[in-house]
Each structure stands twice: as structure tokens, then as C-alpha cells.
Amino acid sequence: MGPPKVKNVESAVMAKGEAKPIAATTAKSGAKSRPLTRIQREKQDIILEAALDVFSMHGFRGSTIDQIAEVAGMSKPNLLYYFPRKEEIHRRLISALLVTWLAPLREMDAAGDPFPEIRSYIRRKLEMARDFPRESRLFANEMLQGAPRIIEMIEVDLKNLVDEKADVLLTWMDQGKIARTDPYHLIFSIWATTQHYADFDVQVRAVLGPARGGEGRFEDAARYLEHLFLYGLTPRQPVTVK
Amino acid sequence: MGPPKVKNVESAVMAKGEAKPIAATTAKSGAKSRPLTRIQREKQDIILEAALDVFSMHGFRGSTIDQIAEVAGMSKPNLLYYFPRKEEIHRRLISALLVTWLAPLREMDAAGDPFPEIRSYIRRKLEMARDFPRESRLFANEMLQGAPRIIEMIEVDLKNLVDEKADVLLTWMDQGKIARTDPYHLIFSIWATTQHYADFDVQVRAVLGPARGGEGRFEDAARYLEHLFLYGLTPRQPVTVK
DNA sequence: CTAACATTTTTCCAACTGGTCAAAATTCTT
């Protein structure tokens, strides 16, 4: 697991308005949308980067445009030139996030072998927790607030994806390839255990202490989680427990 | 698992100042502290209740005194009569929380049988996620923000407790009573999987849908988690996995 | 080089923020 450290929060390019203000993300109507200038592309990226920093720590309401502008190294009105609304920045981050975030689950292949598939799903999720902790926290923050801005996406896109993958898991269970348990809660537990290392990072570090809280903690976590899920999923007769 | 639905966020009584303002929580110096009046006790509880609602959703920075006052059904100045500082309310909630929150782990007894002990720890944590979701979210919010207000408690009290319990787990592993894995990450995974049902409640409900997302979801979760951890911890030879 | 456009800065605003204060209203004690 080598840290890729990708930047660019979002590369999908958006439309630009007519004269002064850069149009809202959704290119509605027949608004002729000129391609973004170099400066626009650069500055939008810088702003989104800065906003990710701030929003992921303080949530939407707890973050201010001033803060974001400062991190981005520009003045507030200047920032507002690129994103006329605070909400707009947040929405861009969130929607870019959801795509990335669900990619690993999407990759879980019904045609593959169950254990390798599940194991590599866990591994990928853990890598994301390590390499994109801010994205994880942004998502967590949104959840804590009741997901006001993404509830529909959760209820539709996410739900559909999970339904589909739960079916895959069920098939594997039917074939006796993995233990029979609740596929939904299985997915939840993978999310929970992996994202924990991003969302509760402070706690994890503090508890592990300087000796074990270094970068190695992700290796340890990967090893542990593999063991937990592997032996918890191996089909066999229950062992007698005193 | 019957829902207890306890109220009273905090029962620990605090000192009151001389004439006008109710003294800060910390009863320092020789400030003669009259016992709290009935009204003071009642109103403080109402305020803390309301503050828990608000802080747990929006975090410290994202919450306003006005908001809390409105939920509490009183005017802002009136609220400030009881808690002169916004931080004071938050601190009271957090410190009351930490005690409650760690109780289940504290109860894990080295003298007991490993599996029953671990199983009932998981069960208790899950019950807390079900019965005190706001407390869970308050904690999560604080973590996401880097735990600025409780980092010392995490680094000292929490760390010590976890160190102690990790030792207990290690002993059990040495005795061959549970599988040998990383005890710290084991504890993390219990925290993560159980608290997930409070912190990501919206997501869990949305994904499970109306049919399975009702109150029964905690039963299902309990069953699933028991299976996951039980078979994941049963000491035995690794099964060959294709 | 320059007009047309893009970007940045300056100034400003109304609403909201945490918090103060004195006066008014209520409750408690005797």
C-alpha cells in the first residue's frame, strides 16, 4: 500500500456564465458556455482544495467563506467570483466525492472469487481512508447532520448500488462460499471499520501512542481487519463457546 | 434489548456564584456555593438537553446559542443567565459524555469468560448507539474536528483504559481463549461497527429502506455483529480459502 | 497595440453572532 496522494478534488469541468458571474454548476437553458480559462480552472481547484480542508473539519455551517478564502490564499470577494454561493462549493465537493467514494464497492465483482473480492474491497476502502481522510470526514460530517444535501443520492444511487452488491453477497452465501449472514450489515461493518481510521484519526493516534500510531497503523489495521472478516466469513460449523 | 430512554444528560450538580451570575462550572477559590435552586436544576437540564440536540447535529462552531435557546424554549439572554458561555455548555456535555461512554469498556472483566465478556461489550455499545445516538454524534463531531476540547482526556484517560483492556485481551490470547490479533484494532473495530448505527443512522435507514430500516435494524445488527466477531475470534486453524 | 473580456480589489450592507446590562417580573423566605 503505497500512498498515491492524489490532488485535484474534481476534474469534471463546468460551464461558465455570460459576462460577469461564472454560471452555476448546472448548465441549464441555452446559456452559451465558454470553456473555462486557465485561471478559472486553476483557481477553482485551489478553492475546492481549501474548501475540502475547511468543510471536512467544521461541517457546512461551521465553516466560513472567509476561512476558505484564507486557506485558498485569496480574498473573499475574489473567491465569490468563482463560486457565487457557499452552498455551491459544498455541493461540488460532495457530488465529486460520492463518485469516488463508491468506486471500490462498484468494483466488487460477482464473477470473482468471494474472499479475494471482499478482501480487496476492504483493502481499497482502507487505502481511501488513509489517502483521502478529508473526503471521508466531509462525508461523515454530512451524515452527522442528517445528510440534508445528499439524502436523495443516498436513497437512490447508494441504495441501488448496495442492493445490487447485497445480492451478489447473497449469491455467494447460497453457493456456500461465504458464511450466511446479513449482507447489508456486512457492508455497513466494512464501511464502519475502514472509515473509522479517517474519521476518528485523532483518537486512533492518541490511543495507539507515538510508538504504534505512526504510518504503520494502516498496515496493522489491514492485517487485523483481514483476519476479522476472513475468519468471520469462513463457512464452517460454529465452534462450541464456553 | 428494551429501550430505556434515559433523560437527564448530566446529574452532577455544580456550584452557583454569589449574586447575579451563576458561577462557572469549576468551583474555584473560596466562592461560597449555595446549592442549586429547583429552577436552576430544571433549567440547566432543559438547556443541556436542547444543546445536545443542536451540538450533536451541527458541531460546536455550527451551533448557535439562539438555536439552543429556541429548542430549550427560552430567550437567549435567559439561557446565558444559566450558562454564561457557549463553551461552558459544550464542555459540560462532553465531560458528562465521556464517563457514560467508557462505562461499557470499563466493565469488561478480565476474570470473566472472554466470549461472553466481548459479546456483552458489543451488545452494550450497540444499545448505547440505539439509546443515545445524540451523545454518539456529539462525540463523533468532536473527533472530526480534531477533538480540540478533549484531546487531553483522550490521550490520558481513554488511552489508559484502552491500554488496560488491551492487556486483558492479550492475556486471553496468550491463554488460547481467543484468536491472536491486534487488541487495539479489535477495540477500534467494536467502536466503529457499533457507533456507526448512531453516527450514520440516516445512511443506514436509507439503504435498508422502509422494510428493514425500522426498529428491528438494531436486532439485525446485533445478530450480525455477534456472528462477525464470534467466528472471527474463535481460535482455530485457518481454513483454506480458495 | 488595443479593445474586449477576465480577474481582483475596495467599499459596503443587512442579517446574524456571542454576549452585556439594567429594569421588570417572579419566586422564596420569614
Next chain:
DNA sequence: AAGAATTTTGACCAGTTGGAAAAATGTTAG
């Protein structure tokens, strides 16, 4: 019931917030 203490209210304040407007400055295609 009266006086003292407690509780509540209304008016107010300085700093912050999201955002508007326009002037000033830069950039670039022809």
C-alpha cells in the same frame, strides 16, 4: 404580606457572516 433573592425580559453592542456592486487592474485575441 413584605423584603430579599432569583429569574426573565428587552434593548443594546461590537464583531462576524454571506454576499452585492462597482471600480480598478490584468490578460489576450486579433
